Amino acid sequence: MSLHSVSTHYPYSPGRTTRAGPSWWDRRATGGSRGRGGSSLGPGNTRRGWAAARSCHFVRSPRPWRPWSHTEPRPAKRGTSLPRPRPRAGPEPPGRPLGSPQLLPRRLREAGRRAEGRGGGGPARLAAPGPGPSAGRRLGGEAWGRAGAAEPPAAAGSRAEPVLPAAAGGPVAVLEMAATAEFNSVRSVAEVPEGDDAKHVFHHRMFLEPQEEKRNLKALMVKRAKETCSCTPAKVKDCVFSFFPILQWLPKYKLKECLLGDLMSGVIVGVLLVPQSIAYSLLAGQEPIYGLYTSFFAGIIYSIFGTSRHISVGIFGALCLMVGQVVDREVQRAGYDLEAATVHAHTDTVTHVNTTVVPLNQTSQILLCDKTCYAIRVGATVTFIAGVYQVAMGFFQVGFVSVYLSDSLLSGFVTGASFTILTSQAKYLLGLDIPRSSGVGSVITTWTNIFRNIHKTNICDLITSFLCFLVLIPTKELNEHFKSRLKAPIPIELAVVVAATLASHLGKLRETYGSSIAGEIPTGFLPPRPPEWNLIPNVALDAISIAIIGFAITVSLSEMFAKKHGYTVKANQEMYAIGFCNIIPSFFHCFTTSAALAKTLVKESTGCRTQISGIVTSLLILIVLLVIAPLFYSLQKCVLAVITIVNLRGALRKFKDLPKMWHLSRVDTVIWIVTMASSALISTEIGLLVGVCFSMLCVIFRTQKPEAPLLGWVAESETYESLSAYKNLQTKPGVMVFRFEAPLYYINKECFRSTLYKQTGVNPAQVKAAKKKAAKRMLRHKEAGSGGNQTSISLELVSEPLGFHTIVIDCCAVQFLDTAGIRTLKEVCKDYKEIDVQVLLAQCNPSVRSSLIRGEFFKEGEDHLLFHSVHQAVDFALGAQEHNGTCASKN
Structure with missing residues (x-):
């Protein structure tokens, strides 16, 4: 686990950012000394320290860095919590050397000592200190450093990532081991910009490790049968007491x-x-x-x-x-007769005075x-x-x-x-x-x-x-x-x-x-x-x-x-x-x-x-x-x-x-x-x-035509809400966030498709048809040798940019998918992809994720289109678009 995973648990741990910029711990871990002197990464290498911090820490929201004041309070006594610094305008402070382990929170120090005492291998333990750039783990990458192993070469055209020293008792080692030991349920990966995968460098993906698979139905039924059929005195007693609750409360009755x-x-x-x-x-x-x-x-x-x-x-x-x-x-x-009547039946004679003779019933017997x-x-x-x-x-x-x-x-x-x-x-x-x-x-x-x-x-x-x-x-x-x-x-x-x-x-x-x-009204009881x-x-x-x-x-x-x-x-x-x-x-x-x-x-x-x-x-x-x-x-x-x-x-x-x-x-x-x-x-x-x-019909009608709004970003947060319900929401350029507030199944699949097209203002089928029609018209005019100018103008009008490049579908309200819903999502993604619009899914529950996997929604290598939050999806879309624009300008 990398350093930035700790930031989600400790408010003043590395990776936490505020409106003014990185926290004191970020600068403490990456900068040089307070005054003159070099950083821990090399003499005077403060700028490289900041680059390392930005590359290895998970930033919650894409806010610009603002410099802090030089008058920053030092940590309190040993073992106490650190005060939160107040942001002030000013130049970038000089770096600070790495402090001693006593500046770490007590919980991390203890976890680090336990990890060091065990002395085991694994990802929580850094390589032994030694010469060479592979003496420690490369922060921000996927590979662990190994002692004596050659470090993977950096991608062409990219800066070499800094390597922090892995001193045996240093605070970085303690922090690494503690973070891995404490938070091994969350794995954060920063993709290495290499080839076609370079677009992922702008987004730090967070993956959740799934629980172990449940037992199959047969094993579960066998286990339940054994538990049910087992007979012990305690179980018999519990069964009797639960079936006759009076045996529980009557002995405890308070007169x-x-x-x-x-x-x-x-x-x-x-x-x-x-x-x-x-x-x-x-x-x-x-x-x-x-x-x-x-x-x-x-x-x-x-x-x-x-x-x-x-x-x-x-x-x-x-x-x-x-x-x-x-x-x-x-x-x-x-x-x-529905009025009063009396039948007097006798075995030998039948008296017809004030009586009604009853016909034979279904069993051919006379009702007596x-x-x-x-x-x-x-x-x-x-x-x-x-x-x-x-x-x-x-x-x-x-x-x-x-x-x-x-x-x-x-x-x-x-x-x-x-x-x-x-x-x-x-x-x-x-x-x-x-x-x-x-x-x-x-x-x-x-x-x-x-x-x-x-x-x-x-x-x-x-x-x-x-x-x-x-x-x-x-x-x-x-x-x-x-x-x-x-x-x-x-x-x-x-x-x-x-x-x-x-x-x-x-x-x-x-x-x-x-x-x-x-x-x-007689007294007593009739015989049963x-x-x-x-x-x-x-x-x-x-x-x-x-x-x-x-x-x-x-x-x-x-x-x-x-x-x-x-x-x-x-x-x-x-x-x-x-x-x-x-x-x-x-x-x-x-x-x-x-x-x-x-x-x-x-x-x-x-x-x-x-x-x-x-x-x-x-x-x-x-x-x-x-x-x-x-x-x-x-x-x-x-x-x-x-x-x-x-x-x-x-x-x-x-x-x-x-x-x-x-x-x-x-x-x-x-x-x-x-x-x-x-x-x-x-x-x-x-x-x-x-x-x-x-x-039941009302429930079906509610899911047949549910609410499906576009979402906007709440400033200074990671929250997205309906643009039609709230004011002062912001939209990210080139990204549209759409939420469908119902399960997606065969009844409302067409409503999903039509509402998405209406909210985004783009119907992919119509755009493709218009392009084909314009291309055919241009071809005919070229063959005729006339009207080329007008045809090129019409083609340019059809080829105008759509105003957005990514659609993020918020699936938090989609409780389940059926085969028709999965097929509809596939068709929507395919149609938008043909007009150069990417579709990302966010906040899918485990049931929906499982349905997508079973339905082969993702092709090989496309699982990055599924995100745990809308904010992650939007950041990924913006970063990918920025990278594509940079590559296009270079070309």
Whole structure:
């Protein structure tokens, strides 16, 4: 390694330059004595010392040298850092002799002593001192000096490079050995001007040594297989503890610090969850008791498998709606009326009083249950399949699927689903007895049926709905407005449910006004039952979207609150957790679950510390299931519908955020609007698919026509920025810097080519065509013997210089190249080369470099066209052009 590599690490080491010129160390290493006397390179040879310094040190920017003042501070005491000299105008100071090793930084002195003590060979060790010019290493060249070896002859017409003496204990030797020992990862080469390669003398190339090649895929797979299949007690223990996180945090549970907060948050969430579970059961097309079952099992199972301490897992409106649509479709396909019906099947006789005979199913067996029984079987089956999908995604570690669901897409989907939920609950508000619509355009169909039957509105249900809205909405607003002052939110939903149940029971609203009520809610648990395997082909496709939505919402909420409270969650373990929250409860007559934002916010704000809070919530629901559930017999369905609609306020409020979202990102706003509209007007499943496809198209469109500006140089720096975005930028004469801010692949290859031609103002194909046309015209006129003067003038006009000789393409934003991109780069370089314009590439990442090498972009000896920085490429272009001009003038 040469001396100038040290300059990138030590601010006052050789090679560092300032606005005023080389540093004190440069002159210390190359000049003579302060007053009279000679330099270390020979008596009075100060000028040659400066030439050596300029030839061997890496200059960061091509700034002109300015002389320093004679009154330059001397170094401080031994072992201390050197003060930075202030630049002053004045004549060039006389040289200084090489100082003793104590003037070097302590780190370099120690490294030099270690290198000398080892006494080994290699590039860090200089040749032994002796007579002859080959006693030391030639600085600024490629070859090392060898003792007794003849020094390579200098190129014809060039000055002989100075050779520094390699004294055994001198500071130059110490500096050389220390620099090589400390910074062996960077290799700097100064090309020797020899023959056609003389143009490279103006640029000191810096090459980075690549890492060792990675193992091939087969060896990597074998290694992974051995690591996976190996079984040790410690590994088994870690596997069990990671799969059951409760075994990690439960033994460390701090009763005094966490128990009170967990108890309070668990009770409050349970009080809110009981009425919502009953209300959301109607949304899923199930009886109220099944919503309580779902909330009970989800809380306990997630506490065992989950890694988040704060999210509340249970029923979620959008998923309940998606499950309800599948249930309605399958119930109708099985031959059940969408209204209440009961089938009494007997082995010997069939009674047809108030019954509906069910046709044969796909297995040619008679269904021995009524509509509600068949509905929960469908719901449990789709829940089981969704859970299997989620566990499979966790096993194969494909959690990356959720990255395709952006925040704007999820927000738009939830808002669109909220419209569908509101539409499905509107008939309960009015007390209308109309069938539930499903499929494409269900929102429009439902509102059409509502307006057709508006004259059948039940006045009792309408008044009850209005009174419940009048109580719930203001109280919910107060809870949100004063949440910082309230220790716990007011359980207004539970109070409304209790009051409405008492009013309905005491006023006999069903018998008197025909109000629709919840009906009988049994106590205890039904015996477990496996899913209907013959229904799996019918619901397997629907379960995919349900599984992805449930996982995406759960993981996003868990990561949000984990980041807020300073702990980490595992995305794949969250997949397992939410998957088992669907698989296990599906055997106990439950439907799909996921995390819910509203209940999670309540849980976090009321002092939740661990997953014990979820267990407390489940215990409270268990008490309701065993004791209190039958008391909700007289509860009106319109009250449950009001609770469901009021809880949609958060999703519907997203319309207020549209102006701000439009100001931040118009593309995200369009994605939100498209997803919301398709989810509301078409269907939730199709809306989700439309949103994903549209967001991907937006990404493709962004890369199809990216920004591609010309860059200018920021004065007194090595930075290049967009000329269209910033003022006061400078351009280098004859060099144009172009940046393409997207990957270069088959979609945007033509955009790259056309934008480059437009920004540079030169289309090589047109220039070549114009030259050929002018040459043919001149040939015809010569043959005709007339118009030679005009033809020569037109040819001169065509042959005018282009105004630039080099194009530097900044590839810092090009993440990857495909075959079409590599071919496009080859064609561009070839076209510009034919009109005497050189194309250089700068700041290519390792992936792009590898693609260029595999695509044979560089011919033999052309790898110098690839640079690690734009500044290096520009310096190379300017130096090469200056050298070519000098050679042309000599010729």
